[in-house]
Amino acid sequence: MLNLCERNQWHADDLDWSVTPRALKREDEIAVVQYFTDMAGIELLAGKLFQVQRDRATDPVLAKIFDSFVVDELRHSEVAVRLARHYDVHHYKQYAMNEHLLAFSDAFADLLQYLSAEIANAYITTGELLLDVALLRSIDDFVDDDMSRQAMNRINRDESRHIAMDYYMIEYYASPEGIAAEAARPRLKLPERLRGASSMARVFYHARPFFKDVFFGPMDVVDPSGKRLLEAFKRAQLIGAKPEVAARPFPRFAGALADLANHPVSGPVFRPVVERVLGVDQRVIGILYDEAEEKWAQRASFDELANEALGAKTLN
Numbered sequence: 590m591l592n593l594c595e596r597n598q599w600h601a602d603d604l605d606w607s608v609t610p611r612a613l614k615r616e617d618e619i620a621v622v623q624y625f626t627d628m629a630g631i632e633l634l635a636g637k638l639f640q641v642q643r644d645r646a647t648d649p650v651l652a653k654i655f656d657s658f659v660v661d662e663l664r665h666s667e668v669a670v671r672l673a674r675h676y677d678v679h680h681y682k683q684y685a686m687n688e689h690l691l692a693f694s695d696a697f698a699d700l701l702q703y704l705s706a707e708i709a710n711a712y713i714t715t716g717e718l719l720l721d722v723a724l725l726r727s728i729d730d731f732v733d734d735d736m737s738r739q740a741m742n743r744i745n746r747d748e749s750r751h752i753a754m755d756y757y758m759i760e761y762y763a764s765p766e767g768i769a770a771e772a773a774r775p776r777l778k779l780p781e782r783l784r785g786a787s788s789m790a791r792v793f794y795h796a797r798p799f800f801k802d803v804f805f806g807p808m809d810v811v812d813p814s815g816k817r818l819l820e821a822f823k824r825a826q827l828i829g830a831k832p833e834v835a836a837r838p839f840p841r842f843a844g845a846l847a848d849l850a851n852h853p854v855s856g857p858v859f860r861p862v863v864e865r866v867l868g869v870d871q872r873v874i875g876i877l878y879d880e881a882e883e884k885w886a887q888r889a890s891f892d893e894l895a896n897e898a899l900g901a902k903t904l905n
């Protein structure tokens with residue numbers, strides 16, 4: 590993996606920025622420029638999550654792999670900024686990153702120092718599935734020109750490496766070795782736990798408007814069928830179908846919230862609260878896989894799960 594990471598590095602200037610952007614309607618140009626503007630911020634947040642894994646890695650090879658991922662995300666952010674400028678043909682307005690994205694990112698950056706690497710990995714895995722399987726592909730199809738396509742092809746290649754590694758780390762954190770390593774970590778002192786709880790509360794508070802404006806809203810425009818949205822969330826849920834993953838504290842917490850939201854009695858009361866805390870839309874709170882898919886996920890290896898998720902990128 591490290592050799593692959595090093596061999597497949599590239600630069601923003603490797604792209605041909607002289608390509609003339611496809612003519613877009615006024616509302617489409619405004620939307621596309623905003624999507625790429627926000628994408629730059631999302632990629633920076635992903636880089637911060639990989640920094641946590643890099644800094645906590647005890648294996649030097651793992652540390653180098655995660656460091657290459659940080660470099661990838663910084664490059665993706667730079668490319669997104671340049672794509673926003675590229676498609677801002679008519680300068681209809683001044684663009685800035687979404688305020689809810691900035692608030693969520695600030696809160697999450699504070700929280701990262703208190704999170705375990707396992708939980709950080711859970712967030713990055715889910716986020717990259719949503720980006721790679723759903724959002725980036727759908728934006729690329731919506732823009733539908735050579736500039737977007739060449740950029741997204743490069744970014745998707747990087748993200749495939751990231752997702753493969755994410756699944757590997759999920760397997761490690763759910764293994765006896767990973768559980769023992771987590772148990773051996775020094776416990777946070779009371780002031781640190783209190784600050785961590787405060788940061789978590791801020792993340793939960795900003796999660797819903799962040800996901801609504803930066804993910805669900807754009808997906809409703811670029812993927813009106815909702816198919817890719819559900820495909821991405823289904824892959825994230827299938828990870829939790831693995832018994833060893835489902836037994837971990839964070840998946841149990843998220844699962845308990847989903848159960849509250851889906852229960853015929855508690856659902857009407859708790860669903861709005863769960864949507865706010867998890868930041869997700871009602872469409873994706875329910876179980877998205879069927880019994881056959883669940884049984885397959887339970888017996889599949891993590892490599893097979895990763896390959897299946899990566900294969901979802903080719904679905905129409």
